[in-house]
Amino acid sequence: MPNYxxxxxxxxxxxKVTLAAGAPxxxxxxxxxxxxxxxxxxxxxxxxxxxxxxxxxxxxGHLYAGLTPEAAVSETVxxxxxxxPVGGARLVxxxxxxxxxxxxxxxxxxxxxxxLVTGQDLAAVHQDSWLVQAEARDYxxxxxxxxxxxxxxxxxxxxxxxxxxxxPGERALVLFADRCPPGLLAETADExxxxxxxxxRRWLDQALLPYHARLAP
Numbered sequence: 001m002p003n004y005x006x007x008x009x010x011x012x013x014x015x016k017v018t019l020a021a022g023a024p025x026x027x028x029x030x031x032x033x034x035x036x037x038x039x040x041x042x043x044x045x046x047x048x049x050x051x052x053x054x055x056x057x058x059x060x061g062h063l064y065a066g067l068t069p070e071a072a073v074s075e076t077v078x079x080x081x082x083x084x085p086v087g088g089a090r091l092v093x094x095x096x097x098x099x100x101x102x103x104x105x106x107x108x109x110x111x112x113x114x115x116l117v118t119g120q121d122l123a124a125v126h127q128d129s130w131l132v133q134a135e136a137r138d139y140x141x142x143x144x145x146x147x148x149x150x151x152x153x154x155x156x157x158x159x160x161x162x163x164x165x166x167x168p169g170e171r172a173l174v175l176f177a178d179r180c181p182p183g184l185l186a187e188t189a190d191e192x193x194x195x196x197x198x199x200x201r202r203w204l205d206q207a208l209l210p211y212h213a214r215l216a217p
Contacts, residue, residue, distance in 0.1 A: 061177025
């Protein structure tokens with residue numbers, strides 16, 4: 001599937017889902033960056049970057065989040081973390097959480113996103129679960145598909161919504177700065193969970209426990 005180029009037109013009508021104003025979003029992000037700030041830097045077309053980042057082929061600010069804390073943690077901290085073949089807990093390297101925190105945001109307005117949750121949703125954009133389940137080596141291809149989906153949902157699609165790869169019961173999303181109004185994301189009264197603190201590390205260990213994982217000593 002990664003070597004299959006997008007067709008001229010979608011196979012069907014991309015599925016629109018509306019996230020209501022006031023809905024909370026959870027984001028694991030660098031402590032140096034505001035919780036609601038979009039990443040303005042395009043990724044390289046071939047190397048590094050995230051699943052649906054912008055590139056020089058389609059430049060836009062992007063912001064990843066989860067609809068639950070579990071989705072946010074799973075999509076970042078558990079990213080590509082293998083299980084121990086002898087049954088021990090998966091160890092999250094300290095470097096993976098250095099300088100990071102979890103923040104809670106609130107949508108100040110409703111947003112329309114392309115749903116990539118079900119097989120029917122994916123078929124509507126000529127895709128299957130590969131698009132949202134592929135590992136990082138295929139991200140250059142998933143980014144190309146993202147650009148194609150954006151072109152065919154211009155101007156209404158303000159982001160994508162899909163099932164988290166590491167926690168399929170929860171939803172992850174990406175929002176596009178060029179299609180979102182200023183001030184869309186407001187910080188809430190919830191105190192950020194700073195992973196640099198002992199309290200933050202305890203919180204994270206508790207969040208990781210159901211996934212048979214914990215922070216490395």
